[in-house]
Amino acid sequence: MDKKIAPSVMCVDFFELRKHIETFEKNNIDLVHLDVMDGSFVSNYTLGTDFVKTIKKNTNIPLDIHLMIEEPEKKLGWFEFGEGDYVSVHYEATRHLNRAIAAIKERGAKAMVALNPATPLCMLEDLLDDIDAVLLMTVNPGFAGQKLVQSTLKKIKKLRESLYKSGYTNIEIEVDGNVSFENAELMSRAGANIFVAGSSSVFLKDFEIEENIKRLRSII
Ligand code: DX5
Ligand code: ZN
Numbered sequence: 001m002d003k004k005i006a007p008s009v010m011c012v013d014f015f016e017l018r019k020h021i022e023t024f025e026k027n028n029i030d031l032v033h034l035d036v037m038d039g040s041f042v043s044n045y046t047l048g049t050d051f052v053k054t055i056k057k058n059t060n061i062p063l064d065i066h067l068m069i070e071e072p073e074k075k076l077g078w079f080e081f082g083e084g085d086y087v088s089v090h091y092e093a094t095r096h097l098n099r100a101i102a103a104i105k106e107r108g109a110k111a112m113v114a115l116n117p118a119t120p121l122c123m124l125e126d127l128l129d130d131i132d133a134v135l136l137m138t139v140n141p142g143f144a145g146q147k148l149v150q151s152t153l154k155k156i157k158k159l160r161e162s163l164y165k166s167g168y169t170n171i172e173i174e175v176d177g178n179v180s181f182e183n184a185e186l187m188s189r190a191g192a193n194i195f196v197a198g199s200s201s202v203f204l205k206d207f208e209i210e211e212n213i214k215r216l217r218s219i220i
Pocket of ligand 2: 008034066196
């Protein structure tokens with residue numbers, strides 16, 4: 001399965017956003033990870049609907065919209081996305097997950113369910129026929145710069161193995177949170193194939209973004 005890098009735009013220097021997007025394009029970045037937070041599902045606000053629209057309008061790189069918002073099925077219409085984009089909704093954020101997944105797919109996008117570190121994999125059981133990917137949070141959602149929840153490494157492995165065993169070989173696994181150069185190698189070995197790269201890798205201080213992208217690509 002192809003390994004993909006998804007820089008987490010909430011970690012960028014917003015004064016340099018255009019330059020960062022151009023660097024992503026020059027370095028064949030696979031997805032642009034956009035963290036949307038509503039201050040209720042997580043105790044933070046980040047990128048909003050107009051920001052998503054701006055990115056959608058100004059690059060051909062597919063979006064990877066991570067919705068950390070309550071009742072996402074009622075709000076998908078607020079966001080620009082379509083064919084080839086990835087949209088993740090949290091299992092913990094809605095009573096109508098199947099409805100949310102169907103609404104994402106109706107617009108031609110790839111549907112992803114996000115699980116917080118403590119949410120068990122068995123919650124995916126009745127979703128596997130409908131989803132394209134699983135986003136495993138490797139930190140508790142809400143902020144960049146946090147430390148890996150160690151138990152998530154074996155969760156990645158367990159998910160990859162169970163997907164293979166049950167024949168869902170096309171379902172992708174995205175990891176999000178403290179995907180450092182060291183952790184990325186462990187996560188890749190465990191079976192992840194989409195890497196949300198934030199403050200601990202692509203945007204690691206004191207190094208050029210291009211250099212960090214190349215280094216991460218060589219590791220995964
Ligand atoms: C956290 C976000 C992540 C975050 C990753 O809730 O979902 O995308 O920006 O940043 P780092 O890599 O610093 O953990
Ligand atoms: Zn994210």
